[in-house]
Amino acid sequence: MTHTFAxxxxxxxxxxxxxxxxxxxxxxFIQGEFPCPLCxxxxxxxxxxxxxxxANVRYGIRPRHYGMCIISAMFGAAVSIRQIMLHIVPxxxxxxxxxxxxxxxxxxxxxxxxxxxILILGMLFLFNSKQFYTKDNPKNLTPLSVSRLGVIAFWLAxxxxxxxxxxxxxxxxxxxxxxxxARYIMLQ
Numbered sequence: 001m002t003h004t005f006a007x008x009x010x011x012x013x014x015x016x017x018x019x020x021x022x023x024x025x026x027x028x029f030i031q032g033e034f035p036c037p038l039c040x041x042x043x044x045x046x047x048x049x050x051x052x053x054x055a056n057v058r059y060g061i062r063p064r065h066y067g068m069c070i071i072s073a074m075f076g077a078a079v080s081i082r083q084i085m086l087h088i089v090p091x092x093x094x095x096x097x098x099x100x101x102x103x104x105x106x107x108x109x110x111x112x113x114x115x116x117x118i119l120i121l122g123m124l125f126l127f128n129s130k131q132f133y134t135k136d137n138p139k140n141l142t143p144l145s146v147s148r149l150g151v152i153a154f155w156l157a158x159x160x161x162x163x164x165x166x167x168x169x170x171x172x173x174x175x176x177x178x179x180x181x182a183r184y185i186m187l188q
Contacts, residue, residue, distance in 0.1 A: 003060070003061060006056070006061045006124070007057055007060075007061065007150075008149075009124075010053040010057050010061070011053075011057055011147070011149050011150050011153050013053045013120075014053045014154075014156070015156070017050045017117075017157075018050065018153075018157060018160055020109065020110070020113055021043060021046055021047070021164075022160065025160075025167075027101070027106065028167070031099060033099060034171060034182065034183075034184075035171070035181070036083075036177075036181065037176075037177040037178075038079050038082060038083040038086075039083075039097075039106065039107065040164075040168055040177065041075075041076070041079045042076050042080055042083075043164055044164070045072045045073065045075050045076025045079065046072075046113070047072075047157070047160070047164065048069070048071070048072030048076075049069045049072045049073055049117055050161075051068065051157070052065045052066065052067075052068035052069035052072065054157060055068065057146055057150045057154075058146060058150075058154075066121050066125070069117065069121055070117075070121055073114040073115075073117040073118045073121075074114075074118065076110060076113075076114040077115060079110075080107050080108070080110045080111035081111060083097070083107040084108060087107075167184075169186060170184040170185070170186045170187060171184050171186075172185060173185045
């Protein structure tokens with residue numbers, strides 16, 4: 001795998017990780033379902049994955065950037081498993097938190113995404129080390145030029161991160177987020 005192909009793959013990865021984040025916002029604003037604290041942590045883990053991939057795009061492919069993605073995915077998977085375990089045997093009338101999408105709750109989708117992330121990144125490590133260093137950028141962290149798709153991916157991820165920070169603040173304020181949020185605390 002060449003360095004350029006690996007960078008383009010990371011750009012694609014950023015777009016792919018932004019899709020479920022945008023979908024979560026669609027559920028939040030269109031269906032009016034507020035994210036619980038565990039949902040917010042899963043979003044944060046997905047943003048961490050996007051940050052690692054963007055670091056690969058900007059500074060070149062490095063094992064440490066993939067490591068950031070894997071650690072974020074492991075954290076997100078742990079949070080997802082925790083939420084699944086809370087709802088694995090739901091009480092009568094309680095079918096889990098939130099409305100299912102395609103028959104699966106968002107926290108289960110998140111676990112599938114985190115698992116796929118770990119699997120894909122593990123497979124990338126199977127390729128030779130040509131993806132990690134190039135003649136143009138040997139072993140240092142000098143910023144590289146980024147394609148237009150890479151710049152758009154950065155701004156998309158940045159916008160989602162900023163929106164997540166703002167909506168989380170509006171929902172939780174300066175205190176702990178409620179377990180079952182029903183309103184934006186800062187707007188009341």
